[in-house]
Amino acid sequence: MNEPPVIEMRGIGKSFPAVRALHDVSFTCHKGEVHALCGENGAGKSTLIKILSGVYRPDGGEVLIDGATQHFRHPQDALLAGISVIYQEFSLLPERTVAQNLFLGREPLKLGLIDSKAMEAETRRVLGLFGIRHRIEPDTLVADLDVASQQMVEIAKAISLNAKVIVMDEPTAALNEAECEVLFALVDQLRSAGTAIIYITHRMREVTRLANRVTVIKDGEIAASFDHVPAPETIVRAMVGRDISEFYPVPARPQDIGPTMLTVSGGGNHALRDIDLELRAGEIVGLAGLQGAGRTPLAMAIFGAAPFTRGSMTLDGTTVALTSPRDAIRAGIGMLPGDRKAEALVLMQSVRDNGMLTSRSFAGPLGGHKANRFTDLAGMNALLDRMKVRAPSYEQEMRFLSGGNQQKAIVARWLALKPKLLIFVEPTRGIDVDAKASIYHLMRDLARAGTAVLMVSSDLPEVVGVSDRILVMREGRIVGSFGRSATEAELMLAATGETEVAA
Amino acid sequence: MSDAPFTAPKRFRFERHASAILLLSAIALYVALVLMLGQTRFLTLDNLVAILGRSITLGITAIGQTFAILIGSIDLSVASVISASAVVTSVVMNGDPSMMLPAVLAVLALGALIGLVNGLVISRLEVNPLIATLGMSLIIQGVLSYYYNNFAGNVPVEFQVFAYGAVGIVPFSLVFMFVLAGCAWFILRFTRFGSDVYSVGGNKDAARLAGIKTARVVIGAHVICSLCAAIAGIYLASRLRSGAPWIGAEGVYDLESIAVVVIGGTVLAGGRGGIWGTMAGVIIFSLIDSIFNVAGVDAFVKQVLRGIIIVAAVAFYAVRSRRLVA
């Protein structure tokens, strides 16, 4: 490649108040090239994309397009410069047609009025690139399309904007086999048309199939960069290789594992089927699988937030039918949701109020807020101390704390109730390394004190490092059960149902 | 990133046709009641035209309210604007036919100004639309009540043709309302502004990212809304032959215009719906009103039922959503 790359990032750095997301990241992509970007959760990929698309401004370094330095002040600038990002959360308007979405904000005009014919013709042309098999009509409402088609529309939008660079962030997350093939064919076409494609994925199969070059990002820095496509093991090793021995706590010894706390038999609802599982006191069970496999639905079903409609569940020996979070909490189950900001934190309340929320909800409503049958203010302070929540005072509003400290405060919320089973969903998402370690140790301490722990996580090293036992889900069912000695590769295999090695 | 699997938006089918279903039901109910009570005189064409005629003010207001709700906002100042517009119209005209045009222009300018202020307060000061328009309503009421506390001014006979004139058997005002609806539909369907209205209402952030100047769209929608309310006030002045500061509130045009828009299938969150749905909603409300008349319901009881029906209409659409609403 002798000509300058279409897009180049030089020495990019970006920090947030509690965490340094990117440090000295340099990266290029050329015309007609697919450059795969691999990294685990929290490695910095999404921050990198947001800088590319103009949503964030880098603290240091620069972005160059065709050799010229760019200063994006608004995502619109990036779009105009020729960068299109296909996010996992679509930016489509469901109540508008495909054509209307494609031309959002730039509808062609004839005599001052919208030229629907031109819009339709151009939409057809772009959609035609997908081949006849995938028939999407320009006047279909996006809401009536299935997820895969919606993704196609997103990509079509990028193409119609004559993007020089298309960034795809885990594009196959919601696609099935056949749909993936269509996507790969499209990527090939885009490549031969000269588009530079930055393809973010953790699925090695796709890297092997599509990429020209591979870069691995880890903990905010470039861990490895290859001019060809190396063997998957090499890539995976670059993604995860770190000294993990001190990072994860000691596993459970056989005598730590106590009686069965929870059993589910034949559990199912609209998202799950044939769920049979058993959780024991003192044991940390990890729940792994790809996005959409049904892990969060399973957690929500056990917690009563999206209950089972078939099958039965017992808790500590008694049969239970949990149809609301209140039922579950009363029975002795707690859950830390995956999306802290939307589902767990009451941001305008103090740290202590967040901690006391659940215990107060189960004491009498007219009871004094200072003390209830679960704990009192002093007791909560002690719990927060034990969790090592760092805040100038526990009266501080929750929104000022870092992610890790927020998470620890939420754990304190549940500890006050001494649950029999505690479910963690993505416990270390958005948390820096030090806080992660302390949360793992917290989970181990909990287990040792006799609680059953279920951990849902997309972070494979975390699943392997922390769990005593691992369950893998796929398409709403539990498809595999592994012990501590499982490798990430085996788990990935079960999660994807592939016969090739995956990360 | 949630683990959300297989979604199938089946219930969409119903919601899209709900307004048509409701309209047919209302018509059926009306016809059934009339036949049951043996009051077949209510089924004449004249009478049907009269039914619609009673709802002109509401209909014109609702056309404007549709724009406000489509962008995800709302306008609770329309009742005050109607009052102010009616009073100013009749005061400026003051029985003088040569003042008809200046009065109309003045009122339209007033309406546009109010809409502009509403739009600015909502988009630039980022004040909740409820509060912004409720506050504006108070201000308008205050200013109006300061100068007038009764019917004021006089609408010349020549202008009363607006309310009382007819094109054949169809009242001129009815024709006017449908022409206005047609223009509004045209704007929404064929202009970029109209497209932007849906985009901003559907997903404001996506619209902004795509380069749409969302503030301008918000202001434009509110200007249209207040203009329509002003026109409704002009019509009302023409019909009552004068204007008073309470006629807007008396007609409960604020809540009813919202209800009519929602019944017509436009979603309160914005992004979906349209003018013809609103017109269907107006017809439904007229029919309900007429059903009360045919059944001889007391005026006060009508008011009690009105409140219940409005809430029921919104609930009909809202109950299917799983959002945690406040």
Place this chain on the structure above:
Amino acid sequence: MSAQSLPQAPTQRRLPRINPVYVLVAALIIAIVVMNPAFGEPTGYMNYLKRVAALAILSAGALYVIVSGGFDLSVGSIMTLTVIGSSMLASNDPNSTYWIIPLMLGIGAVVGLINGLVVSYLKVPSLIATLGMMISLNGVAFMWSGGAPRGYLPDTFRFFGRYNITDIPLITLLPIAVICLVGFGLLLWWGMHRTNFGRMLHAVGDNPQAARLAGVPVERVRISAFVVSALTAVLAGVILGGRAGVSVDIGSGFELQAITAAVIGGAQLLGGRGSVPATIAGALALEAIFTLLNLLGLAQPVRLVVQGLILIGAVALATYQRKRAGQ
């Protein structure tokens, strides 16, 4: 490697920040006293407090719904219904007060319950649900009185709003309304700031989904907020009717005044933040502004204009401050 510093946490948290509303009330009172020294006499300020009692209690109750994330626009009509209904039922029998007031409270509780159920289970936005209720209740008041209220309120009823205890050292007179204000004010303060319910209320307004997953019975909390709001509206109606007598639109406009008072006091309209004492202070401020307008010889409609400007201004200011603090 990573910085442990907390984002934008204000460092000068040693002194508790005083809510500007108290400063505002003080400033306004001083202005009034300057313009009209008679205000500084017990007859002056006690009458002012008597005037504001109904609004203050009403606002404190409406705050419950605001903190939970909604609006209750039906409170004015509940006040009207209380006054009209009581006068229709009483027909000047002094003993009737003892069963009329509990009856009205019962009706208020039912209205609040209906409001709460419609919002929580029928998913109708509280704005629309309570506006509809307002229209219906006004209609009921019309129906009940036939458009012209008959009968009038007995003295036992008007005791709360009108009677003053006299010959008290230092302050000369103490209106019963002021005692009610203090009493109910304390009760409402306790409910909002000292009970588990109050904490749950704040959580529901701030993040209903998080509250639900933390085990808060969200629907029950919301419905209770509406019931509290309606009950305080009945109490405010009793006091108002006592002071001002019966008229067909006596409660009209109070719902917006209550919201204005809450906003002046710093409540957040989307829920999650609000204080009873500050809201009561907001009511005091609003009434002080009205008093000032009267002293300046400005007519009644000016009140409406001022109120509208305050409402918009207070919310705009709050939004601006929030954005500056980086929320």
